[in-house]
Amino acid sequence: MRATTVYRALAVGAATCTFAGFYASPASAAEPAQQGCFGETNSTNVQLLPPSVLGHLVANSARFGGPLSTQPGIGDSVQVVQAGDAPDTVVPNTCND
16 A cells, blocks of 8 residues: 555656646747837827827727727737837837838
C-alpha cells in the first residue's frame, strides 16, 4: 500500500510539472502600438474639428462597448487609431507612419 501511494504521488507530481510546462511556454503577441501617437492625434483633432462634432464623436464612442456589448467602444477606437488603421481622410491620424 505504501508503494502505491508513493507511485501515485510521483505520477501526480509529473503530471503537474507537465501541465505547468505547457502553461509556461512563451505567448505570441502582435506588434505593439506606437507610443504617444494617440495623444498627438487627439490634440490635432481637438484643434481641427468643431466642438459639436468632437463632442458627438466622443459621446458615441463612450456610449457603446463594455463587457456585455458586441459593439465597439472607446477602447476599440483607441486601438484602431494606435494601429494606424484609421485613414487620414476619416480622422487626422498621426499614427499613420
